[in-house]
Amino acid sequence: MLRTLRSRVIAGVAVLIGIAGLSFVLAAQPQGGAALVEFTADGKLKLPTGYREWVYVGTPLTPNDLNGGEAPFPEFHAVYIDRESFTHFKKTGEFRDGTVLVKDLVGVGTKEAPSGKGYFMGDFNGMDVSIKDSKRFKDEPGKWGYFTFGHKPPLRKEAVMNNAAACNACHQNNATLDWVFTKYYPVLRDAAPKSK
Numbered sequence: 001m002l003r004t005l006r007s008r009v010i011a012g013v014a015v016l017i018g019i020a021g022l023s024f025v026l027a028a029q030p031q032g033g034a035a036l037v038e039f040t041a042d043g044k045l046k047l048p049t050g051y052r053e054w055v056y057v058g059t060p061l062t063p064n065d066l067n068g069g070e071a072p073f074p075e076f077h078a079v080y081i082d083r084e085s086f087t088h089f090k091k092t093g094e095f096r097d098g099t100v101l102v103k104d105l106v107g108v109g110t111k112e113a114p115s116g117k118g119y120f121m122g123d124f125n126g127m128d129v130s131i132k133d134s135k136r137f138k139d140e141p142g143k144w145g146y147f148t149f150g151h152k153p154p155l156r157k158e159a160v161m162n163n164a165a166a167c168n169a170c171h172q173n174n175a176t177l178d179w180v181f182t183k184y185y186p187v188l189r190d191a192a193p194k195s196k
């Protein structure tokens with residue numbers, strides 16, 4: 001009797017250790033084992049994939065109609081953050097080393113729908129990406145690297161990092177938190193710890 005009880009306890013503990021070990025392995029593998037983004041040997045960023053399954057944070061829109069017919073970025077800007085960085089942000093209100101933000105550019109399609117007049121999303125037409133990486137971008141302000149894959153299809157397959165004057169500087173000078181325009185992303189505003 002005592003023996004069976006003991007062996008049951010041992011078996012139970014073994015199962016628990018197994019589960020703990022497995023979840024540790026899974027947690028250590030971001031996005032199902034693949035790297036969040038990939039670079040070529042000479043440092044170009046490959047066109048990201050899979051990010052539409054990350055956490056969506058918000059969609060700024062600067063349509064031509066409100067910008068004298070010629071907005072610099074006339075599309076919807078649908079922004080995503082990788083899941084692990086979102087979890088970290090929820091806990092700390094900060095962007096961890098390794099954060100990836102992808103801005104999917106979507107053209108303005110129709111301006112009328114059964115719900116009324118407005119701006120409705122048309123086709124995907126571009127992509128911008130920012131990555132915080134203290135090793136790879138150690139010489140960039142804030143350790144953020146900026147990449148664009150174009151604002152017209154077909155998108156580039158690989159992008160060289162933009163120089164700081166082209167992208168980083170405006171983010172450095174105007175963004176609300178660590179180079180990121182958090183104030184336009186209600187999902188991040190809501191997720192941030194409330195004491196911040």
Ligand code: HEC
Pocket residue numbers: 060061062077079101102103128129130146147148162166167168170171175179180181182184
């Ligand atoms: C004149 C200022 C300015 C410049 C230059 C600029 N950005 Fe931004 N960027 C913004 C603003 C404002 C937002 C948020 C509102 C929006 O999307 O319209 C933003 C949002 C972003 C985002 C979403 C995450 C975030 O930081 O909020 C990415 C990614 C991004 N920009 C990449 C780029 C890249 C790549 C370049 C250079 C090719 C660039 N930006 C140049 C002002 C700028």
